Amino acid sequence: MKFFLDTADLNEIEEACSWGVVAGVTTNPTLYAKIGGKLADFNTHIQRICELTDGPVSAEAVGTTREEIIREGEELAALAPNVVVKIPTMIEGLAATKALAAKDIPVNMTLCFSVPQAIMAARAGAAYISPFVGRFDDISEDGLAQLEDVVAAVASYDFDQSVEIIAASIRSAHHVTQSALMGADIATVPFGVLKKLVEHPLTDRGLASFEADWKKVVQA
Ligand code: G3P
Numbered sequence: 001m002k003f004f005l006d007t008a009d010l011n012e013i014e015e016a017c018s019w020g021v022v023a024g025v026t027t028n029p030t031l032y033a034k035i036g037g038k039l040a041d042f043n044t045h046i047q048r049i050c051e052l053t054d055g056p057v058s059a060e061a062v063g064t065t066r067e068e069i070i071r072e073g074e075e076l077a078a079l080a081p082n083v084v085v086k087i088p089t090m091i092e093g094l095a096a097t098k099a100l101a102a103k104d105i106p107v108n109m110t111l112c113f114s115v116p117q118a119i120m121a122a123r124a125g126a127a128y129i130s131p132f133v134g135r136f137d138d139i140s141e142d143g144l145a146q147l148e149d150v151v152a153a154v155a156s157y158d159f160d161q162s163v164e165i166i167a168a169s170i171r172s173a174h175h176v177t178q179s180a181l182m183g184a185d186i187a188t189v190p191f192g193v194l195k196k197l198v199e200h201p202l203t204d205r206g207l208a209s210f211e212a213d214w215k216k217v218v219q220a
Pocket of ligand 1 (some may be wrong): 135
């Protein structure tokens, strides 16, 4: 499984990329608003993210009609060679995905909450599909079970293009562990969760004992 970083924060991207584990970035309007982003700076910001990231960067189209989404998608794709256009799973989004995929513009279909939505996204030509986990948990449903169903269903068929499943709306190390065990291709993870993934109390304890023992070796 690959790790994507789910953020619009340039400092987080720079820091996490330096760890050598980030294979891509996903953003959305909420994440851009969270860092105080301004509409006028959006394209420049996406370009900066693309420069910092050695891998695909999903940038969301916010239009609601296929014409708007296609126009936005073409504009976004022109910003950098590693842009992936993120489009919500809905009828107009499917139609726009088909049109953009026909122009070799990669699409990440987002806000995916069911197996039929995921299969339709794949049939429309999506290169990535993002089933959301945490938002099911928010309504007391099992987001990981839904993700597992999508992973299994999409793996059962051949599509005209390669399709990767991005476990999204990831809130915890447990979500990441289970996504890996069920064979999700990618988990897109907020910076705070990614940082926690590398930490373990037994690693800290091991480090402390090595340090103490090394002092004894030096003193002897
Ligand atoms: O990748 C999708 C993600 O940004 C949504 O996460 O926590 O808002 O459900 P969340």
